[in-house]
Amino acid sequence: MTHTQQNIVTIESLSKTFTTRRGETVTAVTDINLAMEEHSFTCIVGPSGCGKSTILRIASGLEKPSEGTVHYRGVPVTKPCEHIGLVFQEYSLFPWLTARDNVAAGLKFAGIDKATRHHEAMAFLGMVGMKDFARAYPHELSGGMKQRVAIARALATNPDLLFMDEPFGALDAHTRILLQQELLNVWEMTRKTIVLVTHSVDEAVFLADRIVIMTGSPGRIRNTLDVDLERPRRRSMPRFGELTDHILKELEPER
Numbered sequence: 001m002t003h004t005q006q007n008i009v010t011i012e013s014l015s016k017t018f019t020t021r022r023g024e025t026v027t028a029v030t031d032i033n034l035a036m037e038e039h040s041f042t043c044i045v046g047p048s049g050c051g052k053s054t055i056l057r058i059a060s061g062l063e064k065p066s067e068g069t070v071h072y073r074g075v076p077v078t079k080p081c082e083h084i085g086l087v088f089q090e091y092s093l094f095p096w097l098t099a100r101d102n103v104a105a106g107l108k109f110a111g112i113d114k115a116t117r118h119h120e121a122m123a124f125l126g127m128v129g130m131k132d133f134a135r136a137y138p139h140e141l142s143g144g145m146k147q148r149v150a151i152a153r154a155l156a157t158n159p160d161l162l163f164m165d166e167p168f169g170a171l172d173a174h175t176r177i178l179l180q181q182e183l184l185n186v187w188e189m190t191r192k193t194i195v196l197v198t199h200s201v202d203e204a205v206f207l208a209d210r211i212v213i214m215t216g217s218p219g220r221i222r223n224t225l226d227v228d229l230e231r232p233r234r235r236s237m238p239r240f241g242e243l244t245d246h247i248l249k250e251l252e253p254e255r
């Protein structure tokens with residue numbers, strides 16, 4: 001595989017083996033080859049334990065591969081960097097900081113002065129519809145609101161790549177659908193490259209340009225599928241149902 005101009009991330013021959021505390025080895029993923037085009041929206045779906053999170057953790061530099069490589073714009077990824085934003089399922093906000101200060105926190109490490117930090121934080125809170133809650137603390141916010149703040153915080157450092165691991169997994173169905181739409185709005189506004197891991201095939205078909213379908217034990221890519229559905233997408237579109245059914249079939253365990 002070559003590192004073409006438009007591929008922002010390239011994952012080649014990636015495998016990861018963990019050694020458990022009891023000394024057993026577990027191959028989490030094997031022979032993963034993936035490239036993300038700039039500005040694209042990729043969803044990774046697969047059964048629990050097939051290594052989706054492991055791929056994101058390695059691709060963002062939080063974990064080392066056992067074999068293979070990850071490149072960001074042609075440069076090996078060996079540790080977390082400011083170009084890659086992360087949003088995980090647990091809101092991971094600082095409980096002692098207000099929504100605004102949570103968003104501003106990332107900018108503090110970047111050495112930006114306080115007034116600019118606050119101004120920028122408000123702009124990103126506005127983008128996710130949370131301006132009115134800038135002074136609220138995480139415990140005063142609902143799950144959906146906390147996840148909005150987490151997205152604003154990930155965007156604040158202006159990464160060009162956003163890795164999201166089950167960001168809406170803990171939300172009720174209604175809030176989840178609202179936030180999916182908001183994420184699409186943010187994506188269309190900012191044109192970030194997004195890679196999102198989800199258990200929900202419906203969510204993947206709603207969001208993605210391309211869906212990576214994984215199988216488990218050890219995790220490997222079974223198929224990748226380009227989503228040939230125009231936007232805005234509606235779940236009532238016949239093709240929406242066809243694609244969902246097709247992916248669900250691919251995910252069925254082999255007999």
Ligand SMILES: Nc1ncnc2c1ncn2[C@@H]1O[C@H](COP(=O)(O)OP(=O)(O)OP(=O)(O)O)[C@@H](O)[C@H]1O
Nearest residue numbers: 018019020026028047048049050051052053054055
């Ligand atoms: N630090 C670790 N030590 C040992 N095994 C691990 C470690 N992290 C992950 N694993 C194992 O690797 C495999 C893949 O885990 P991973 O969390 O990446 O899967 P996943 O597809 O994201 O799962 P889920 O959808 O349930 O979140 C699992 O078998 C898991 O037990």
